Amino acid sequence: MTVRAxxxxxxxxxxxxxxxxxxxxxxxxxxxxxxxxPQRSLIYRTHSLDVQDAAVVRALVVVHxxxxxxxxxxxxxxxxxxxxxxxxxxxxxxxxIASNAGGSCRDALAANELSWPCGLWRSGGAAExxxxxxSFDFVDEILRKLASKxxxxxxxxxxxxGHSAGGQYAGRYAMSNTVHDEVAKLGVPVSYVVxxxxxxxxxxxxxxxxxxxxxGPYNDAANCTTYNRWPYGLLDRVGYTAKIPDAQLKQQxxxxxxxxxxxxxxxxxxxxxxxxxxxxxxxxxxxxxxQAWAKYVSQxxxxxxxxxxxxxxxxxxxxxxxxxxALPVLFPKP
Numbered sequence: 001m002t003v004r005a006x007x008x009x010x011x012x013x014x015x016x017x018x019x020x021x022x023x024x025x026x027x028x029x030x031x032x033x034x035x036x037x038p039q040r041s042l043i044y045r046t047h048s049l050d051v052q053d054a055a056v057v058r059a060l061v062v063v064h065x066x067x068x069x070x071x072x073x074x075x076x077x078x079x080x081x082x083x084x085x086x087x088x089x090x091x092x093x094x095x096x097i098a099s100n101a102g103g104s105c106r107d108a109l110a111a112n113e114l115s116w117p118c119g120l121w122r123s124g125g126a127a128e129x130x131x132x133x134x135s136f137d138f139v140d141e142i143l144r145k146l147a148s149k150x151x152x153x154x155x156x157x158x159x160x161x162g163h164s165a166g167g168q169y170a171g172r173y174a175m176s177n178t179v180h181d182e183v184a185k186l187g188v189p190v191s192y193v194v195x196x197x198x199x200x201x202x203x204x205x206x207x208x209x210x211x212x213x214x215x216g217p218y219n220d221a222a223n224c225t226t227y228n229r230w231p232y233g234l235l236d237r238v239g240y241t242a243k244i245p246d247a248q249l250k251q252q253x254x255x256x257x258x259x260x261x262x263x264x265x266x267x268x269x270x271x272x273x274x275x276x277x278x279x280x281x282x283x284x285x286x287x288x289x290x291q292a293w294a295k296y297v298s299q300x301x302x303x304x305x306x307x308x309x310x311x312x313x314x315x316x317x318x319x320x321x322x323x324x325x326a327l328p329v330l331f332p333k334p
Contacts, residue, residue, distance in 0.1 A: 020046040020087045022078040024071035032095070032141050034133050038112040041138050044074035044094040046087065049142075049151050056152040057334045059091040061142055063162030063169045065317065066122075066272045068107060070096035073166070073317060077330075080321040084331040091152060093142060097121045097135050097169075101128060114138075122168045123201075123231035124176060124240030135169070136240040140179045143190065147183040156334035158183070158190045161261075163317040164272065167197030172231060175201060175253040176241045193329055195261040195320050196286050198274035200293045202233045203250055203300060207281045212292035215299070224277035232278040254301040259329050262290040262307060265314035273315075286315065 021028040024044060031040045032049075047053050062077040064070045074094035081087045098115055099105035105118035114127040116135050124136040139160060149155055162170035174192035183190055205228050207218040218227055230237040234246050241249065267285040269275055283289035290307070297303040308329055313319040320326055 018048070018051070020078075020081075020092075021048075022046055022075075022082075022087070024074050028074070032138065032145070034114070034137065034141060039114050039127070039130060039133060040112050041098065041114050042070070042096045042110070043142070044070055044096070045091060046078060046081070046093075047091040047151070049091070049093075049145055052151055052153065053091075054152075054154050055089050056091050057089045057154050057156045058086070058331065059093060059146050059152070059155060059158045060330055061093045061095065061139060061158065061160045062321075063095065063139070063160075063166035064097070065162075065164035065166050068097060068099060068105070068121075070094040073163070076318045076321050079318065080327060080330055083322055084327040086331040090331060091146070091155075095138055095142065097138060120239065122165045123172050126239050134240040136173055136177055139173060140177060143177075143179050143183050147186040147188045149186070149188075155188055157332065158188055159193060159330055159332070160190060161193035161195060161321075161330065162197075163195040163320060164197065164315065167195045168199060168231070170194045171197055171258075172201050172241075174256050174258050175249050176244060177252075178244070180252070180256060189257075191257040191259070191332070193259045193261055193326075194290075195317070195326075196263050196266050196290070196315055198272070198286055198289070199232055199279045199282055200289065201231050202228065202282070202296070203246075203253075205233070206296075208283055208292035208296065212283060212288055212295065215296055218281050220277070220281070224281060227278040227281045229278070232282070250301050253297065254303045257305075258303070259306040259308055260290050260294050261320055261326055261329065262287055262309055263313040263315060263320055264309055264311050268314070271315045 033040045064073040077092045098107040100107050100115045101118045121135040124134045127133045171194040206215040229235045266287045294307045310323045310325045
């Protein structure tokens with residue numbers, strides 16, 4: 001190859017990548033198409049998944065809370081990337097898991113944009129009118145696209161996170177997804193950061209005692225008959241996880257790198273706190289539930305998961321994600 005040809009190849013690989021796009025506006029969005037289409041879903045992103053950028057070495061996928069406000073979560077995650085000095089080398093991606101199912105879920109949908117049931121999206125439920133596509137398939141598609149390295153040839157790692165209802169999604173996705181090993185084989189390991197969810201999917205019928213120090217039969221099981229059903233337990237699973245054996249879910253959860261990001265002040269029943277009986281069976285507050293769950297998976301399945309307690313933060317995604325405690329977890333050095 002001549003010197004001139006080598007220079008042209010170098011310039012093409014650099015692709016004159018645009019600076020990171022951090023505004024929650026249409027210019028920072030693109031579509032993820034499922035299979036051959038036309039079904040699709042929207043993402044906000046700092047770097048396009050369709051334009052080559054050799055500077056990007058990591059991706060952060062952040063799932064919104066119950067209000068499905070991906071725009072706000074995108075801004076929070078971009079702010080965190082700025083504080084970590086990672087805007088240039090991190091693709092921050094915020095998927096919008098839209099719902100126009102009625103009640104409080106009345107998102108305006110674009111042509112062919114999928115809609116998920118108002119609550120089931122956070123546990124891998126199927127899209128309305130499209131039973132073969134679940135909300136977990138959405139992030140599967142993103143991870144596969146990232147791991148192909150067509151846009152980011154130097155990608156070294158992916159972090160999947162979510163806060164509140166998004167934390168429920170991230171926790172159950174860490175346990176359930178079937179692309180983790182597939183993506184790792186392409187040279188891109190995936191880790192998970194679960195932030196302040198209201199509940200977890202317990203692996204058996206035991207629950208924490210009053211102070212979360214031990215686990216045993218749930219003393220109100222006769223009155224709270226749904227306490228061990230999906231998504232609070234493994235019984236009667238629907239959607240993405242329905243065909244995955246219990247043993248596989250346990251093995252996957254035990255083997256995957258998961259960090260629980262828990263707000264020191266997330267102790268009050270605020271901001272969509274799940275006070276249903278199956279959720280209360282897991283503890284009196286989000287903080288207590290997270291601490292008990294981390295102890296539970298360590299004792300029951302030998303999981304070596306990490307707990308990071310975030311000082312002075314309650315149930316607030318911006319506070320959690322931009323904290324000094326969270327930044328090295330969200331933006332690990334490749």
